[in-house]
Every structure is written in C-alpha cells, then in structure tokens.
Amino acid sequence: MTVKQITQNKKQFLDLLLLGDEQENMIDHYLEQGDMFALYDEDLKAVCVVVHVDNDICELKNIAVYQQFHRQGYGKKLISHISKFYENKYKTMLVGTGETPSALSFYRQCGFELSHRIKNFFTDNYNHLMFEEGVQLVDMIYLKKDLK
DSSP: OEEEEEOSOGGGGHHHHHHHSOOHHHHHTTTTTSEEEEEEESEEEEEEEEEEOSSSEEEEEEEEEOGGGTTSSHHHHHHHHHHHHHTTTOSEEEEEEOSOHHHHHHHHHTTOEEEEEETTHHHHHSSSOOEETTEEOOSEEEEEEEOO
C-alpha cells in the first residue's frame, strides 16, 4: 500500500469524493485549500481531504473508500497515515459525520472520541434530504483525535 499526497487536478477524484460528501458544491468549499491524499494498493482504493482550522486543529473533511473495498482496512490505513503526517503540525484532528452507527464506530476504532454537534447541519446546508443506513442525517456529529 502506498499513500500519495495529491497537489494538482484534485477534481479527477470527484467520483470517489462524492462517496464521502454527496454534494459537489460542498466539496468545492474545501477541496482546493485542503491537503488531499490518495491510497493505492495496486490501484486507487481511497482518498481523503484535510483542512487547516487553526494553529492547533486540522479537520478531516472527506474520506472515501470505493464501496467494493469497504471493510478491508483502507480507511483505517489512510487515517493512520494522515495522523502521523500531522502529528507535529497540529494537536487535534476533527472529523464531522452523520449520526450513523457504522460511521461513529469506524471513527472510534481509529482513535476519535465525541466532541460536539452542529444542529441541523445537513438539513441547513444540503439541497436534498440525506440518508445513511436508513437514518436521515440532520445534525453533524464532530469527533476529535489527539495527535500529540
């Protein structure tokens, strides 16, 4: 497995990014300013985008693994890589997600713990109702991970 930082033509990964954030204009808000990483295992398996929040905090804005490669460790490997990459740059990494059991469990397994919630984030910021695992996404659930 290899993880490469992507600095140009980030939109070429849009099909994968849309798996992690299903509205393109929301991706456009962070894609160019963020650091993008792609995980390859023979071919592309996963991508993520991390943005600077302040001197102590970065945020994982998008992480996506192609559906056929779910539950094979690629997402965890990518989070492990970026955690090491940022450990001397930031104290904390945030990630926001919907209130679905599998997503919350995944992030907890990667060392994140609950931080805070933004009420009505999905209903206020997306132009359509969003559902995951039969659950309507309403609030954004933030988790945090200590990097130091």
